[in-house]
Amino acid sequence: MDLQQNTSPAVWRFQNSTSPTSLMRLFPLLARPQRLPLLFSKISLRHIHKMSRKPPQLPPSFTTTPSAILSQTSSLISSTAALEDALSSTLTPSTATFSNLLTPMLNDDHAVSKQTLIIRLFSSVSEDKDLRDASRTAEEMLLKANSEALMRRDIAALVKAVYEKHQNGGEKLEEEDAYTLFKTHRAYQNTGAGIEDDDVREQYKAAVQERNEVLVAARKTISESDEGIFFTREQLNGVPTSILDAMKTNDDGHLKATFKKGHMISIMKHATSARTRKAYNIAKESRFPENVIRLERAVELRNSTARMLGFKTHAELKMQDKMAKSVESVMEMLNKLRTELKPLADEEMMTLFDSKKAYIRDNGTDEDGEDMKRLNAWDWAFYARILEKERYSVDSLLISEYFEVNHSLEGMLKIFEEIFGMVFIPTDAPVWQKDVTVYEAWNAEDQGGEFLGYLYLDLYAREGKYAGAHSSLIQPGFVTSENTRHYPSSSLITSLLHTPSQPTLLLHSELKTMFHELGHAIHKLVTHTNHQHGCARDFVEIPSILLENWIWVPSVLQRLGKHYSYLSSEYLTFWNAKNEGERPGEVLPEKLAQDIARTKHVNGAHAMLYQVFLALFDLTIHNAGEGGAVDTTRLWNESKTEIMGLGRVDSIGQASFAHPFRAYDAAYFTYALSKVYATDVWVSHFKADPMDKTTGLRYRELVLQPGGSQPELKSLSNFLGREPNDRAYYGEVTSTPGTKSGYHDKIYRISYSLNAPVSS
Template identity: 65%
Template sequence: MRVKSPPQSPPDFAIPPAQLLVETEALIEASRALEDRLANSLTPATATFDNLLRPILHDDHRASRRLCIFRIFSSVAATPELRDASRKVEQLNAKASAVSLMRRDVAALVAAVYDKHRAGELSLDDESAYVLFKTHRAYQNAGAGINDEEQRAKYMAAVEERNSVLVAARKTFSESDEGVWFTRAQLAGVPASALDTMAADGDRLKVTFKKGHLFPVMKHAADARTRKALHVAKENRFPENVAVLERAVALRDEIARMLGFANHAALKMENKMAPSVESVTGRLNKLRTELQPQAQKEIETLRALKKAYIDEHGSSEDEDDVSTLNAWDWGFYARILEKERYSVDSTLVSEYFEVQHSLQGMLRIFEELFGIVFVPTEAPTWHSDVTVYAAWDSEEQGGGFLGYLYLDLYARDGKYSGAHCSLVQPGFTTEENTRHFPSSSLVCSMIRVAGKPTLLQHSELKTMFHELGHAIHKLVTRTAYSHSCARDFVEIPSILLENWIWVPRVLQRLGRHYSYLGDEQRAFWLERAGGEEPAETPSETLPEKLAEDLAQTKHVSGAHAMLHQVFLALFDLTIHSAASQEAARAIDTTALWNKSKAEILGLRTTNGIGQASFAHPFRAYDASSKVYATDLWVSSFKSNPMDPEVGLKYRRSVLEPGGGQPEGVSLKNFLGREPNDEAYYSEVSGL
């Protein structure tokens, strides 16, 4: 593809903390002034989509261009001052949004336009009709219908307190630098590539809770006491968040009831494809019932492996633990199962997935599948670690500009320790009828050490592919207005994409042994090999047999993995589905967490406060289902995953409409039928 200049300059991130607050307040005031003008100049009889909704939507676009940037600073900014200012922006904007959606005058005008459209008095295109429906629903579900002034004040106080406690909780996730110190002897068995990334204090090494430390220790540490200590520490992080979560649950319940809903879960269901709380609960319980027999077989398999291992190597555990499969045993014995049954050495596998090489392979796969081209470009960023790509349609797809992709891969102080995708700027049609192109980001926390390669476990490869899928979804969505997607849809496209990293030929494209990636990497490999060129050197590309063996492990522990998601989803749903406000205030999240986990997963564990570090309830996340993603995979991609014709059809039918039409319609348009759960059960049971 010939090099072209993007039609839109990338955004600037050189913004002082004080400016974030000044600009945010100015944007809020501009929106308030617009609403005042509309309320004073229009009546229900004169209000139309063009003179009411369109100005509101364009104002939202203008604000979002800046506010999205301001918000991402809370998880990626280099200074605590900028991160704190970003969180203040979030609180200011959340309060302003709540006040705006409570305006009875504007809500009455929106309702009038909505009624006119339903009566056939207004002719709107499909996307405009859908955004009108969602805007009307947003006003009705956010306090505009509360008429009593005392009740309105109580509602606003609850909303403001809820926002405040959630922002405080999220800060602990982003800025925590916790870990557990172990001696090198206690970490026997853990790969050197992981040990090299740990802070040292004499003979002791600090194991953090980042995946680059947590996974290798839980999968490789031979001493069960080490794994148990790390597991217990992980399950008891952030004790202050227990009270925060329970207060947030009570406030959410109080807010939902003031809006006329049975509970918070019923309120959130308004923004989902699923029709009701009962339907979601039913689907989750069906999964639980269907998967439990298979999960029990998985437990028995690993229990037998544990017995054989202890018979051969002896036990580092208390005698009572020898015949019991503990939560901290799972990763260790699942790895042994993969090695013994499928000949998969996870340490060797990771040597083929150096982060930068694998990332380039991922981008090439998305290019081929969806007709995209990624071009490295110079652009301002929020940190020197960040790289930027300009995304374009391929020449065959018209060669048009799509937007900017930001990649922030490495851990650093103050940065959120998980992996996620953030919208940097939204895409939409401007008032001048031109395109404002989106920007999105992939943010990870890979642990990097100077002079040494950053190697990915296969599970980290999956996470990166998943989150990159979110970022690319935001780039290819093409709607006139900036929409959010239904919460039970938003994860489906990325869960679908996880399937590609189980395809042998895709794994081979992503994998290249790190010793072939440059002189520095070669020297490091030689040092690891003893300083001299060994007689047998590794294959440059991921060996075909290793790729095929790795693919065979796709559904190993599959029932257990899905039941873990069911456990999290049911916990989230249960705490937000109280029968009364009193019940919501009385929820003991610790007791529920431990009881549900034991019942659903069937493993021996120690009681803890794992809910305090379960970020999803603090981030307004609601569990989504892997079921529909499996339906898409099996019915359309499994037989030929790299078929560009199917990939382009999926892009046009599902990704491009985004939240601009009901997401169930998008899935049906692609499948040619309603999605169902048959493919999921056939996949999992076909082990």
């Protein structure tokens, strides 16, 4: 959502001032002593030159109160309603045009979104519970107002008239305006404006309102949770000491293992006690029983409102704004993945079960009964780690010592700079929490040097913060009513476990998550459109999943990897206190980088089948016909056992499956589809030379910059020179080294052709 327009010329921000305050502003790292070791790695001559330029737009403010949020929200809702009333009273279907109807509506949408995106952000990041609660109340108000606005027959009739005039050749529009008109018309038709019967309209409004309330309550339950399970230190044997030392304790001295990702990964990968892993897994999958009721009610309401709109199911309704053509085509794609990957997944499972048997033979186990005779859900991560260490010489804890979070992030941004022609400058700006850091994003000089927007990094876990890693748009990019550019602000938000006196080290899987979420944030910054657009849900993950490939490239890993003891004298002291013997080398060893790369597709079939399981669960519950009440607990457990093939332990895991409560209802399949299409892009254009700037800039121009301003399949096809297909994916995932059966030498050894016919 960026348009290179109205960019101020270079202006010396500080001219001849050398006061401490000016230096702090010019070099904001000086105001953060804990990050001084990174100062000179951050600032190059190019950065210093760039920092002499003043952004044409100030960063947003996050200073507010709960009452101000509610007052502001009410005012915004009222102003939009007043605009629509004015349009309805002054225009008729014969006089309405894009410029006198859509343009003022879009300008209002832009102005409102600048404020509401920040209002909604507080619910997931604020330390202040009252602010979080006000944010959620505001969200309910906005959802209700948006639903009512989209049900206005008067505005819908005007939009329909403009759309039909354009379709009949009566009003010529630029391509983006035409597509915006198409999406606006579709939105009114698919959200209630077309319901003629007044009684049905009232039923629809009531159902949508109840659905929104149910979803907000479910999201709050997940976001606010600080649940955990207590263990003795002995029961957590094998878990890294740094994790144990940071855990809270109860009066009995037991350690609290929360269900946040840092604790979950550490326990499931490293706890040597199978009983501990089992207890933790069962407790994690037993949370939020109230959300089971909420999910089933939300599904019932979604499917019933879809039928009121003339669709068979909610899933059919949701496909209207996707790249996928139909529910049936998505089901076909998911079932193909399930069928084709099953033999390889079975082989992966046999390999891990062999690893389990060998481990038990050599070390014993506290398992008993059937658990010892099979591979269970709580076994997978533990024995996968052992397999990687023994077969591929990959020690996840040793590797993490080379990926201190701040240094790794700087390396990631540098890679984005090289590939996409960007520059990131650390800056001092208002933030919602003191640990948040901010960057200015600019085009590189050879790309014009224009300002792009602001990037916010909120990395560490805290009470009340949503635990999942994600990227939020803070302000959109668009062209204003004065024909000037408003620049976007985006964010990377994670919940890493952090102890101020220690380095925060990333596991390789966390490094992958960082690349993924930064991919979302960068996409928001480089999108280049006149209006703000949401992308199709089954497109939006493709750019981020594509970027995950870079953390499997040995040369990239070596660029990112620097042993933390070389980053500061404090970190060296910390390492010396924890270790004896020779200090590791400064740079990630080449062999270790190559060993990591060899594990890229290890257990890849199992990982994809897990995505298929979640996608089929989501699609099935939202594709129930009339009278088809869904027992989500039964479906969850039966599907998981059937698809994953692990020992069955019934749970209510669907209650903590956050995506159907957010914007991924009937759309979780996007992760599987995006993996397939992203692999196509990677293999056909980036794999041979991941750092090729020409390819990166072409990808930025053809795929990232259009955003949702045109059909997303068109963007992908423009870049690929054809429609995307699944050939590269099956060729990649079956290329795992060291498989025993030679499975990948069979039907799926595909000679990949850029011009091959489309197969999915």
